[in-house]
Amino acid sequence: MKKQITGVLTAFVLLFTQGLFVPAAQAAMVTTDGMVANEQRAAMEQKVLRLMEQDAAAKVLAQNGVTPQDVQKRLGRLSNQELQQLATKADQMPAGGSVLGVVLAVILILVLLDLLGATDVFPAI
Amino acid sequence: MIRHGKGGGRQVTALFIAPLLALMLSACQTLPPPQRAETPPQLRLDVPFIAQDAYQCGPAALGMMLQWNGLPGDKEALVHEVWLPERQGALGIELKAAGRARGLLPYPVETPESLFSEIQAGHPVLVLQNLALKHWPVWHFAVVIGYRDDGERIVLHSGTDQATTSHWNRFVRTWARADYWGFVLLPPGELPARVEAEPLLQALAPMRTGALPHWQAAVARFPDNGRLRFGLANALWAADRREEALAAYERTVALAPELAPAWNNLAYARRDAGDDPGARQAVCRARELAPDSDNVRDSVAEITGGDGC
Numbered sequence: 001m002k003k004q005i006t007g008v009l010t011a012f013v014l015l016f017t018q019g020l021f022v023p024a025a026q027a028a029m030v031t032t033d034g035m036v037a038n039e040q041r042a043a044m045e046q047k048v049l050r051l052m053e054q055d056a057a058a059k060v061l062a063q064n065g066v067t068p069q070d071v072q073k074r075l076g077r078l079s080n081q082e083l084q085q086l087a088t089k090a091d092q093m094p095a096g097g098s099v100l101g102v103v104l105a106v107i108l109i110l111v112l113l114d115l116l117g118a119t120d121v122f123p124a125i
Numbered sequence: 126m127i128r129h130g131k132g133g134g135r136q137v138t139a140l141f142i143a144p145l146l147a148l149m150l151s152a153c154q155t156l157p158p159p160q161r162a163e164t165p166p167q168l169r170l171d172v173p174f175i176a177q178d179a180y181q182c183g184p185a186a187l188g189m190m191l192q193w194n195g196l197p198g199d200k201e202a203l204v205h206e207v208w209l210p211e212r213q214g215a216l217g218i219e220l221k222a223a224g225r226a227r228g229l230l231p232y233p234v235e236t237p238e239s240l241f242s243e244i245q246a247g248h249p250v251l252v253l254q255n256l257a258l259k260h261w262p263v264w265h266f267a268v269v270i271g272y273r274d275d276g277e278r279i280v281l282h283s284g285t286d287q288a289t290t291s292h293w294n295r296f297v298r299t300w301a302r303a304d305y306w307g308f309v310l311l312p313p314g315e316l317p318a319r320v321e322a323e324p325l326l327q328a329l330a331p332m333r334t335g336a337l338p339h340w341q342a343a344v345a346r347f348p349d350n351g352r353l354r355f356g357l358a359n360a361l362w363a364a365d366r367r368e369e370a371l372a373a374y375e376r377t378v379a380l381a382p383e384l385a386p387a388w389n390n391l392a393y394a395r396r397d398a399g400d401d402p403g404a405r406q407a408v409c410r411a412r413e414l415a416p417d418s419d420n421v422r423d424s425v426a427e428i429t430g431g432d433g434c
Contacts, residue, residue, distance in 0.1 A: 030386035
């Protein structure tokens with residue numbers, strides 16, 4: 001009898017603690033700092049994605065069978081610091097820059113995102 | 126003065142070249158100070174002076190800003206807090222962070238016009254200067270405490286020199302080579318002379334302690350800005366002033382109806398006040414505005430008890 005009670009109790013405790021810890025929800029109030037950080041991250045992603053929209057960039061993507069959606073998905077996995085580095089690369093592109101410049105920047109970004117094997121780079125040019 | 130290189134010899138050379146170069150540059154062109162420096166033609170703020178030790182201009186400059194705020198600005202303690210031995214210097218962002226950690230508002234001052242505006246408003250400005258070349262920098266932090274002769278001369282606490290003067294021409298070039306980096310450090314309730322809503326939000330958002338009075342001042346200055354109102358609401362909530370926070374969230378979504386985080390937080394504040402239908406409505410509005418947000422998705426599950434919108 002005593003054993004049974006202990007067993008039931010253990011089961012309850014297990015169930016209860018699971019109920020406490022399993023839902024790894026992010027649900028919460030958004031801090032002001034969190035809002036600003038999210039917005040900055042979105043702006044950096046936009047910067048990289050806008051580069052991908054240029055004609056020359058679209059060609060590189062098509063040649064390698066990579067879609068802008070692939071790029072977007074990979075961007076989502078980067079840390080803020082990594083994304084910052086990519087956004088800086090996209091930023092360094094002079095406005096209306098040369099086709100070759102765009103191509104090189106896009107290839108660099110794709111390599112960094114691991115969407116291109118580094119060995120495939122040269123055929124892409 | 127700090128030097129981001131390794132060789133001591135180069136440092137000496139750079140120190141030697143800097144004045145020479147400044148002389149050469151000032152010979153070729155002049156940059157007049159902004160017109161606003163003419164009224165009043167001179168100004169000198171009362172800012173405590175701390176002389177720096179070798180390379181430690183960052184802690185000394187920060188110490189002066191803190192003492193001007195009536196806080197302890199002990200240089201030795203600050204050296205431990207912001208000085209990086211391997212770089213023989215302090216980082217600008219750390220100086221701002223150290224001020225913020227003491228409940229002071231660090232606000233960027235990044236144009237000659239705003240430099241004079243802040244001095245005229247009685248606020249000393251901590252500036253970064255590059256005393257040498259763009260690609261061969263000798264970084265230096267100093268505190269601008271005034272000006273003379275319609276702005277033709279700038280008065281600074283710099284290094285071991287108390288209230289030293291520098292020609293505007295020379296100063297502005299060293300400042301420009303540091304991308305016009307500078308900031309004021311202000312007590313609660315005091316706002317920069319040339320304050321704008323969005324930079325103010327960015328400056329206040331990372332503040333952990335003593336932020337509430339700053340948010341109150343920000344909202345008083347920009348009463349129609351929803352994003353600053355959101356910051357105030359969050360600060361009230363963090364201070365456990367929930368009733369006021371709820372009112373501030375309500376006001377936020379009225380001012381900025383597209384701001385998903387505000388609807389998200391309003392949902393929690395309404396639920397806390399016992400308004401479950403209102404909470405559900407708010408969180409579902411957040412969901413419409415930010416369909417990709419994980420945070421909001423989980424909030425929906427939590428607020429609706431798993432029912433969804």
